[in-house]
Amino acid sequence: MAFQPRGNFTPRPQGSFRPRPQGSFQSRGTFQSRVPSPVASSRNQNVKKWPNINEIVVVKVDKVLDYGVFCSLLEYENATGFVHISQVESSWIKNIRNYVSEGQMRAALVQKIDREKLQIDLSLTKVSERQQRLRIEEYKQLERNKKLIEQMAKSFDKTKEEGWQAVAEPLIASYGSIAQAFEAIAMDGAAAVEGVGEEWIPILVETVQKNIRPSEKEVKGTLSVACTAANGVELVKTALLESPKGVSNASVHFSYLGGGKYLLKVVSFDFKLAEKALSHVQEKMRKYIGNQGTISFARQEAS
Numbered sequence: 240m241a242f243q244p245r246g247n248f249t250p251r252p253q254g255s256f257r258p259r260p261q262g263s264f265q266s267r268g269t270f271q272s273r274v275p276s277p278v279a280s281s282r283n284q285n286v287k288k289w290p291n292i293n294e295i296v297v298v299k300v301d302k303v304l305d306y307g308v309f310c311s312l313l314e315y316e317n318a319t320g321f322v323h324i325s326q327v328e329s330s331w332i333k334n335i336r337n338y339v340s341e342g343q344m345r346a347a348l349v350q351k352i353d354r355e356k357l358q359i360d361l362s363l364t365k366v367s368e369r370q371q372r373l374r375i376e377e378y379k380q381l382e383r384n385k386k387l388i389e390q391m392a393k394s395f396d397k398t399k400e401e402g403w404q405a406v407a408e409p410l411i412a413s414y415g416s417i418a419q420a421f422e423a424i425a426m427d428g429a430a431a432v433e434g435v436g437e438e439w440i441p442i443l444v445e446t447v448q449k450n451i452r453p454s455e456k457e458v459k460g461t462l463s464v465a466c467t468a469a470n471g472v473e474l475v476k477t478a479l480l481e482s483p484k485g486v487s488n489a490s491v492h493f494s495y496l497g498g499g500k501y502l503l504k505v506v507s508f509d510f511k512l513a514e515k516a517l518s519h520v521q522e523k524m525r526k527y528i529g530n531q532g533t534i535s536f537a538r539q540e541a542s
Contacts, residue, residue: 283357285317290349290359295366296320297378300343308339310347310361313378320359322347329364339363346371377418384417387450391442406443409434422508423488425451431488458513459504460539461496464524466532478527482520489516503536 290296290312298310298320308327312318328338339345351360366374384407385399392402410420413433423431424447432440466474479501483491489507496502505520507513517536524534 282317282319283359286315286357287317288315289318289352289354290315292349292352294349295346295370295374296349296361297375298345298347298361300339300341300345303336303339303341305335308335310345312359313344318359320347320349320361322361322363326350326360326362326364344375346374380418383450384421387421387446388417391439391446394442395438406435406439419509421447421451422453424448425453426490426508427488453508455506456508456510456513457504457506458510458517458538459502461537462493462501462503462521463499463535463537464501464528464532465499466528468529468531471532474528474532478524481527482523485523486516486519488512491516491520 296315297313299313300308300310301319302309305324307324308322310320310322312320322339324332324335327335332338345363346366347361347363348365349359350362350365352358353360385403388402388406389399391406392399395402397405407417410433411417414420414423420431420433424444428448429440429444432443435443464475464478466472468474479493488509489505489512492502492504492506494502494504503517503520505513505517507516521534521536525532528534
């Protein structure tokens with residue numbers, strides 16, 4: 240029995256297939272490209288200073304999309320970076336907005352920079368919680384210190400840029416960071432100021448000591464002192480009084496425990512400076528005690 244199609248069916252002649260013209264494919268729905276937005280590119284056209292690869296930067300989330308996040312690099316003017324969804328969280332993400340939100344401050348690792356395409360690729364997953372906490376606190380502290388320098392500049396009718404040049408730049412050259420310099424000034428006052436013009440020193444010391452509380456890093460232990468010289472008691476007293484002199488950026492404290500033993504505590508805002516001060520004290524004590532005495536130090540681990 241021959242097949243009889245229903246209706247007016249007309250079969251297509253064999254070989255008459257016409258392919259769709261190349262490039263005319265249309266997908267269902269709306270396809271979103273992962274190419275950074277024109278807004279991001281236009282901002283990056285004005286970037287004067289770029290971050291470094293593998294640098295941990297502080298960012299503010301500007302735009303959250305289904306496929307990633309656009310962020311402003313807060314320490315790099317006019318710079319915008321992109322975090323692909325795979326770099327937002329190490330586990331599978333169902334809803335990206337459960338992990339990031341607009342206006343949020345985060346620390347991110349710079350993975351790739353393409354200056355020709357004006358793109359900065361960032362990662363949130365490659366920054367640990369501790370790194371993020373420390374990096375954001377460092378950024379906030381720098382911003383607070385900038386405001387203090389701006390206040391100083393206003394007292395001289397100077398701009399914040401002029402204040403930064405007069406105060407911050409010489410301190411950074413001496414200490415490595417404005418935070419370290421301010422910690423030293425908070426502890427030692429004018430004696431810790433290096434490279435700053437004389438007219439700035441009074442307002443600098445006053446402002447810093449009023450607003451900065453130095454963090455305390457402590458090194459301590461038991462100092463045992465013995466001296467067999469005829470005037471041994473006087474030599475030990477002299478050593479205890481004179482050995483802390485010349486110590487900078489740290490304070491030295493002795494407490495008598497009995498039997499020729501003392502609790503020695505050295506406090507500074509930096510462990511390296513505390514260790515340096517400890518070495519200074521022990522060296523000077525040996526000098527005062529001389530060959531007829533002995534000194535030993537048993538360190539106590541920080542609790």
